[in-house]
Amino acid sequence: MNKKQSTKGQDLHRLKAALDLYDNAPCGSICFHNDGLIFDINNTLAVWLGFTKEEIINKRTLPSLFKIGGQIFFETHFFPLIKLQGFIKEVYFDVVRKDKSVLHGLINVREIPAQDDAPLTYQATVLDMSDRWHFEAELLKAKQQAESDSKAKADFLSTISHEIRTPLNAILGIGNLLHKTPLNKNQKDYARLLLHSSEHLLSLVNNLLDLSKIEARKFELEHVDFDVFDLSKILEQTFSVRAKEKGIEMRVDLDTDVPRYLIGDPVKLNQILTNLVGNAIKFTKIGSVTLSISVAKMSKQEVYLDFKVADTGIGIPSEKLESIFQEFSQASYDVNVEFGGTGLGLTISKKLLELHGSKLSVSSKLNVGSKFKFRICYKKSDKVLAKKDLSILESEKHDFGDLMVLLVDDNPANIFIAEQYLEQWNISYLSAESGKKALSMITKHKVDLILLDLQMPKMDGYETAKNIRDLKLNMKPVIIAFSASTKGEVNEQLMEAGIDDHLPKPFQPKQLYEILLRHQNVNPQSQGQLSSIPKKSLKKSMKKSNPKLNTPKVSFKLDRYIKMANNKPEYLKKFKLSTLDALISYQKDYNKAIVKNDIKMISDLIHKSTMSLYYIEADPLTELLMESRSMLQAENKDESLLNDKVTECNKEFIIIINGLTEKD
Structure with missing residues (x-):
């Protein structure tokens, strides 16, 4: 075999090998x-x-x-x-x-x-990829099952917590009522034990409910004006009593440069601090618990606040510092046995801080004490909030005059408890165990304020409130909803139904007392709920709430409609009624967009309202809508200025609606 033949043979061999490799490749x-x-x-x-x-x-x-x-x-x-x-x-x-x-x-x-x-x-x-596809399908199925199980757990916790609240409201109410009646020493001890146990149970139920809401991602931060001085003062007063009972000192150190009025979620801040301070007192036998609030950094519009809760308690072993933030977990079995609790407080505080874009850090030494710290950024508020008259709240001796309250609840125990409180405060009241009965009573009796349960059979609280707003009454009553849900969860439904305020169940008597004080002699139509009032009652309610609106300024014209009607009154009437319906709908959509902070929704509103506002030449309202959208879009949104703009815009809506109703 010559060299050329050998090379050719090798090439054929390589080609065959390559073809075989290609044909039988993996x-x-x-x-x-x-x-x-x-x-x-x-x-x-x-x-x-x-x-x-x-x-x-x-x-x-x-x-x-x-x-x-x-x-x-x-x-x-x-x-x-x-x-x-x-x-x-x-x-x-x-x-x-x-x-x-x-x-x-x-x-x-x-x-x-x-x-x-x-x-x-x-x-x-x-x-x-068949094997991999099947593995991924199994993983996806397992993930979906885990999510389903988590949701089922959250739903169960939510349901059971809500169910517990109804009897708990009665237990807590009876405990408060018993505690204020003439009793001998033993009976006083029994009543105090009943009250403390029911408060402890309420705290547990609240934690379970909060955990279920967080896991179901139903928690959202509110952005309202609040007084951080008042918040810290109330915390100090609340926990000083418990600290004194244990023989330890409770201190609150608030730096002088901390701005008093802020914009944020005071309820969730209070909840975080309550969990941390409550834990600190529980695990401290000697010494003190200190809540410190200081400024980390500050600009013209916002402030970063450092919060620290320090105690001289039992401390936490270093290897347990991470596990204390896990659900239903405590540092050790001995701690659980000696001090009790579910281990939920720190978990919830940690997750609430994550909603704020913050985190909870801890340092601790055994038998020396612990320090919990976090930082939250708040916008500054220009509003000076009305101070609560704590002396009146503590004495509960305010004169409510001829205030008439209607209690509406399908649970007789809840009605009984509320009736006892109202009798103690010399407030006149009526009671109804259904929405239908309440509507009948309102038409027969003068009612100033309604305490309305939201969860009722046949006609729930929302439907009842809407029906009340539809009634032709000389004066619309204030409607206060009370339910197991928080205000943040149901805020939009409350606005839709024309409900003015919310009281969570179970409630302490001071909470009810405070809400009655807040709404005494106040017409609900002056509280920003105008967008929720049905058009049937809109004209009269506006006159009641603001007499100046009886002679509205000229914010629109009918010249274009008059020209289009061509001297036919029936056409002009149709144009006006059509625009009136549209304006009432636009105002509701506007307030929804503001509440949801929804820029797209307000842009859609501007688009669909263009022609209606053009025909009545309502240029001021058009400008206000545009300005509201710009404020929502701003990176550094000024909540105070936005609130003022919303008020101004609502007033403009009212002027036009009143004008379309009355103008010939």
Whole structure:
């Protein structure tokens, strides 16, 4: 054999080896023309699909191997993209085998440029991802099951917590009532034990309910004006009594440069601090507990506040510092036995701080004490909030005059408790155990304020409130909802129903007393609920709440409608009524957009209201809507200025609505 023959033999051997490597490669390979017709397929892919090569080559197109959805995707997206860029990487296709089963394939395609007389062709490699697909499907199924289980747990906790609240409201109420009656020493101790135990149970239920809301992602931060001085003072007064009982000192250190009025969520801040201070007192036998509030940094519009709760208690072992933030977890079994509790307080505080974009840190030494710290950024408020008269709240001897209250609740125990409180405060009252009965009583008796349960059979509190707002009454009563839900959860529904305020159940007597003080001699139509009032009662209620609106300033004109009516009064009347309906709807949408902080919603409102406002030449209202949107879009939104703009815009709505109602 000469050298040339030897080289040729080696080349043939290499070619055969290469062809064998291609034909039996661990991945499939397929080549096709511009029209999709397959002109080559390796043995690996043919075996995977259950075909012989002869059944595919020059007889089947690549798209014909796919399911119908894959065929459409190939024609509309996949192949055009290959032609555009010359390749495509890692796209999943369901490839149909000869026996109609499915191979889950990951496909890569490259373009083979035309050479000499050879046309443009394409080569695709196919990886069998069936096992991986099944694993991913199982993982997805497990993830969905875990999410479903978590939701079921959250729903269960929410349901059971709500169910517990009804009897707990009665227990807490009876405890408060008993504590104020003439009793001997033993009876006083029994009443105090009943009251403290019910308060402890309420705290537990609140924690369970809060945890379920956080896990179900139903918690949202509110942005309202609050007084941080008052908040810290009330915390100090609340916990000083408990600290004194244990023989320890409770201190609150508030730096002098801390701004008094802020914009944020005072309820959740109070909850975080209550959990931390309550824990500190529980685990401290000697010494003190100190709440410190200081300024970390401050600008004209916002302030970063550092909060620290320090105690001289039992401390936490270093290896347990992380686990104390886990649900239902405490530092040790001995701690659980000696001090009790569920271990939820720190978990909830940590998650509430995460909502604020903050985190809770802890440092501790055994038998020396612990320090919990966090930082929250708040916007400054320009509003000076009305101070609560704590002396009146503490004495509960305010004269409510001829205030008439209607209690509406389907639970007799809840009505009984509320009646006892009202009798103690010399407040006149009526009672109804259903929404239907309440509506009947309102038409027969003068009622100033309604305490309305939201969860009632047949006609719930929302429907009852809407029906009350539809009644033609000389003066609309204040409606206070009370339910197991927090105000933040149901705020939008409250506005829709025309409800003025909210009292969570179970409630302490001082909470009820404070809300009665707040709304005594106040007409609800002056409290920003105008958007929720049905048009039937709108005209009269506006006159009652603001006499100046009886002679509205000229904020719109009817000249265009008069011209369009062509001296036909019935046409003019139709134009006015149509615009009146639209304006009432626009005002509701406007307030919804503000509450939701929804820029798209207010933009849609501006768009759909353009023609209505154009025809009545309501340029001031158009400008106010535009300004409101700009304020919502601002990066550093000034809540105080926005609130003023919302008030101004609502006034403009009222002027036009009143004008369309009265104008001839």
